[in-house]
Amino acid sequence: MQFAGSPSPDTPRMFLSGTTQYAIRAVIHVAEHAADEPLRVDDIAAALDVPRNYLSKTLHQLVRAGVLKSGRGPRGGFQLAEPPDALTLARVAAPFDDLANRQCLLGRATCTSRRPCSAHGRWESISTQMLTFFGHTTIADLMAEIAERPSTAPVHDRPPAASLRTSGPPRGRTARRARAAP
Amino acid sequence: MQFAGSPSPDTPRMFLSGTTQYAIRAVIHVAEHAADEPLRVDDIAAALDVPRNYLSKTLHQLVRAGVLKSGRGPRGGFQLAEPPDALTLARVAAPFDDLANRQCLLGRATCTSRRPCSAHGRWESISTQMLTFFGHTTIADLMAEIAERPSTAPVHDRPPAASLRTSGPPRGRTARRARAAP
DNA sequence: TGCATTTATCATGTGGATATGATAAACTCG
């Protein structure tokens, strides 16, 4: 099956907004790092290759949404506010994109669940599957396996990760970031 | 399951662009009318409750795409260029929204079919179903039954719809369009 | 032919998503 070879717009319309994509990727990236060491915006932005200042604002929204924790100053940065298997994509996307509230496929003002339009029923099953996907898939599901660990083991049975900083040992701070300060 | 009660944006992001929605609805509306009488922009815009001039431009793009035919002057207007069961949603949407070319869910530049990102496989099956939906659903599938019809019958167990008009009896043509010209 | 009708095209406006740069505020540590 091969859709019409029309001219079509340059940038295909994305399912998730750019900001939502940034948010999910950022949370995944944070989750893939040691939980006891916060990640700075600069590092996240560099890793994702997205604009730093814009990402900063986006991360802040995730903090307000309770997805991330943040701290300022030296040793500041971002950490997960909850374990990765508790963070669904819907939860991460919520501040930017209300996935649950997608309405009539054709934008008909008169289309309701009472009087659905002709496209409604046909689209609904797919639409429902999408909601389920975003509601059930968690950040843990999308994390790359870190270091040693049976490659496909579910994230569940991992040790509690030392209570997310707040008290852990200083841990060296071995010269990450070779950026020369001017 | 109940997504986070976040503030969330005012206008939920639509799956199809507004213009694509206009286009599909317009084509359905044209298809629901007698094939031998062109429909004017004013009538279509009024029926869909969308801005007239903008719709005009959109309809013209459908003409260039071979979905509609148009004529100017008195007795001008728009008609289908092909029978409704030959017009898939993908075909109608193509000039505005390249559905087939949706890329990585998370917008990752490095995500390819060779090296898919962690979200890729999980999303793919849903994504594929959407493509199939738009590639298989036709305008004929979405047309309201014209004239007499059992009011709430589910769409399934309906008789095959008599090869979808194209040759049925003229079916009345009772005084449409009562606009008094000034 | 001349006029009314209707689509085609052009010029421009508006709002939101995305992005940038500068400044303020909070935090750590010598």
Add this chain to the structure above:
DNA sequence: CGAGTTTATCATATCCACATGATAAATGCA
């Protein structure tokens, strides 16, 4: 405390989807 680091916030800038209004071009008909 004071200096350096890092997030939080503010003030704009840009681009595109969507929209508006005016004008041009084509068509049918008296």
